Amino acid sequence: MSAGAINAIQLNEKVEQGVFLLDVRNPEDFADWKIEGKEVRSINIPYFDFLDDNENIYGQLPADEEIVVICAKGGSAKMVADLLDEKGFQASYLEQGMQEWSQFYRPVTVMEDDNLKLIQVNRLAKGCLSYMLISGGEALVVDPNRHIEEYLSLAEQEDAAIKYVLDTHLHADHISGGHELAEKTGAVYYISSSEMQGSELSYEPLEKQGMLEVGRAEAKILAVPTPGHTPGSVSVLVNDRYLLSGDTIFVGGLGRPDLGGKAAEWAQALYDTVFTTIASLPDDVLVLPAHYAEASEIRREGYVGAPLGEIRGNNEVMRTANRDRFAEKVAHAVGATPPNYEEIVEINRGAASASPEKATELEIGPNRCALHHG
CATH class of the missing domain: 3.60.15.10 (Ribonuclease Z/Hydroxyacylglutathione hydrolase-like)
Structure with missing residues (x-):
């Protein structure tokens, strides 16, 4: 059995509702750029820490809710999510990682009347509008x-x-x-x-x-x-x-x-x-x-x-x-x-x-x- 993959659209829905993210990139990369949101809780545990078979790191993770694992391009996140799945955690991973998230756009209507509709298109990962x-x-x-x-x-x-x-x-x-x-x-x-x-x-x-x-x-x-x-x-x-x-x-x-x-x-x-x-x-x-x-x-x-x-x-x-x-x-x-x-x-x-x-x-x-x- 292996953890399920999700795409950026599905992740955005989770971000808006509230989600726990496990980012397994290097601490420097996480500090510089990460997925954020008002209802987002995230933790950074580098991928290599999971390879050391250190059982203590699992105590930092919630046992009763979904954990979405994030990395740069998806490969490391899949491996960690599979490890979590084996240990009984409810885990999924962003299939193409931050690379995919960087290309996700969300349109929102700012105003609309009979003469004009104004839509803001938010590229969430970049903060570009x-x-x-x-x-x-x-x-x-x-x-x-x-x-x-x-x-x-x-x-x-x-x-x-x-x-x-x-x-x-x-x-x-x-x-x-x-x-x-x-x-x-x-x-x-x-x-x-x-x-x-x-x-x-x-x-x-x-x-x-x-x-x-x-x-x-x-x-x-x-x-x-x-x-x-x-x-x-x-x-x-x-x-x-x-x-x-x-x-x-x-x-x-x-x-x-x-x-x-x-x-x-x-x-x-x-x-x-x-x-x-x-x-x-x-x-x-x-x-x-x-x-x-x-x-x-x-x-x-x-x-x-x-x-x-x-x-x-x-x-x-x-x-x-x-x-x-x-x-x-x-x-x-x-x-x-x-x-x-x-x-x-x-x-x-x-x-x-x-x-x-x-x-x-x-x-x-x-x-x-x-x-x-x-």
């Missing part, structure tokens, strides 16, 4: 990740034709599916030209397009320049009510300004974004970012986002009106850079390419694009 806005049978996709079949399938379910695809900036932690999705659907691909210098990819300069209309007239997409995270970063203001903020404003912080090697200069631009461009927006605008850092940022409704007023109230840096102090705080709180970010940026600019296997390898790990300040 993308969006599909649907109105009158047309769709705009914002910040799509590289698994474009997720968006093609979603558009088909919603009976909508993808008309526009937009990247708020040149992403550094994951490979964009923007250009490929636009080519596949015949949509127009938008990104700021300052993000694509030297690129041979076809795109429409976002800075020349102040407004996009999707479907009915009520569903208007206003591109608001918000430099800071990268020079060409934009946010997209939908119907004056929903701010798709890219990597400029997060639920828990601001976008890091250091990835171009100009932290001090870009921190100044981020100041202008916060205290000029964004300052005019009312507190009840719902901020919907391109990333999040912790499962606690997922609201009970299932999406990641928060009213702008709430973010202002909780974020000290956004209340730091002194320009020099603001820039100093932002520039000195950047943390570790995203792994492989230079290579990922080159792929997103069209200056390099990667096989699906190489792309999976490059994207392994959490996103590191947010700054978090209390």
